[in-house]
Amino acid sequence: MNNLQKVANVAVIALLFASSALGAESVTTANAWTRATVPGQSVAGAYFDITSVAPAALVAVESPAAKKAELHTMSMDGGVMKMRAVQKIELPAQQTVSLKPGGYHVMLIDIKRELKAGERVPLKIVVQDGRGVKTSLNVEAEVRAAAPPAQHMK
Numbered sequence: 001m002n003n004l005q006k007v008a009n010v011a012v013i014a015l016l017f018a019s020s021a022l023g024a025e026s027v028t029t030a031n032a033w034t035r036a037t038v039p040g041q042s043v044a045g046a047y048f049d050i051t052s053v054a055p056a057a058l059v060a061v062e063s064p065a066a067k068k069a070e071l072h073t074m075s076m077d078g079g080v081m082k083m084r085a086v087q088k089i090e091l092p093a094q095q096t097v098s099l100k101p102g103g104y105h106v107m108l109i110d111i112k113r114e115l116k117a118g119e120r121v122p123l124k125i126v127v128q129d130g131r132g133v134k135t136s137l138n139v140e141a142e143v144r145a146a147a148p149p150a151q152h153m154k
């Protein structure tokens with residue numbers, strides 16, 4: 001570890017002690033994307049990598065592109081992949097949690113218009129820290145070219 005890294009680590013620790021609430025800089029996201037929709041498609045998954053410096057949880061998402069957004073998980077149930085809504089997605093300290101097809105994802109429900117490849121969909125994500133304090137972050141999801149829409153089961 002060089003001196004610059006040591007200074008950076010001390011700065012992060014100081015920040016943790018200085019603020020009881022998670023600052024916007026304490027949670028980072030990367031690689032946010034969603035799939036382009038086909039006409040008539042009303043739901044779409046949105047995905048991103050999220051990392052928190054302190055233990056936290058992703059508790060809500062909203063987007064102006066959809067009437068509502070839910071946090072979903074996907075698991076095998078009797079040999080069938082099923083999605084279900086979850087109240088939160090735990091974010092262990094300094095571990096990147098990936099929302100991706102086949103796992104945790106954001107479900108955009110009642111999409112207001114077609115999502116076209118190349119455009120960006122704004123997402124507002126809400127993270128709750130260990131003391132219950134909520135912080136919201138804005139994330140831009142890149143719309144990627146369509147693949148066959150996933151089956152949505154309740």
Ligand SMILES: [Cu+2]
Pocket residue numbers: 045072073083084105106107152
């Ligand atoms: Cu889903």
